Amino acid sequence: MKLELLLSVExxxxxxxxxxxxxxxCKLALDRERGEVLYSTYTL
Incomplete structure (x- = not known):
């Protein structure tokens, strides 16, 4: 597996x-064996 990640912040x-x-x-998703899109539950 190859993962490339680009982080762009101000x-x-x-x-x-x-x-x-x-x-x-990512670690949480691996531990829970989740392979789909992870949505944030954080709201302002």
Missing amino acids: DSPNSAGVVIDTIRC
Whole structure:
């Protein structure tokens, strides 16, 4: 498997949190054996 990911943010010095959250979501999906689109349940 090959995965290429591009992260484009306006405040790049603070983008580490976004990357960590993305990794956590991917790990959660793998643990739950989910293969479809993951939708965020976070709302403002």
